């Protein structure tokens with residue numbers, strides 16, 4: 001569809017509750033954290049650059065660990081609502097090796113066809129968001145927040161127009177608490193979620209376009 005708004009959406013931690021899979025991975029790796037609360041409260045979350053290569057990568061190579069994760073409540077309904085009004089781009093650090101499994105998982109939750117484009121294995125989602133002309137990207141990663149912050153500074157230094165600078169909507173998670181410069185949302189879906197913010201933004205843009213057309 002031709003839409004004035006293109007929105008990027010991350011998978012793990014945004015669409016899906018991947019935390020139980022992370023715990024299983026830690027357990028298989030003989031990691032001492034044996035339950036979700038111990039893991040969340042551990043100091044590992046304060047070192048995302050350490051946890052990402054070792055833990056995250058291991059999970060993403062594990063089909064079973066990602067496929068049996070559920071989506072967060074109401075996520076499918078909100079993604080479908082957004083897809084009716086905007087172009088959605090799926091952007092994940094997941095490797096191309098789990099691409100088909102991820103499509104199967106998205107289809108299981110009736111949202112695979114909601115996405116206009118899929119980007120797997122992107123190392124810098126902020127740069128991808130810029131080149132994909134995204135207005136917004138929804139993510140939970142502290143590393144992605146750091147990349148968006150750096151890109152924002154760079155683009156403003158280059159005097160890139162405001163509407164070409166992609167904005168990050170950060171999903172509030174225990175492991176991104178030090179990423180303080182973004183609007184936080186409790187989840188993608190539900191009251192007060194990132195999707196509601198974007199749906200309101202889209203409604204506002206549509207009303208504005210109608211007013212301009214009426215005045216012409």
Ligand SMILES: [Mg+2]
Pocket residue numbers: 010011012013014139140141
């Ligand atoms: Mg994520």
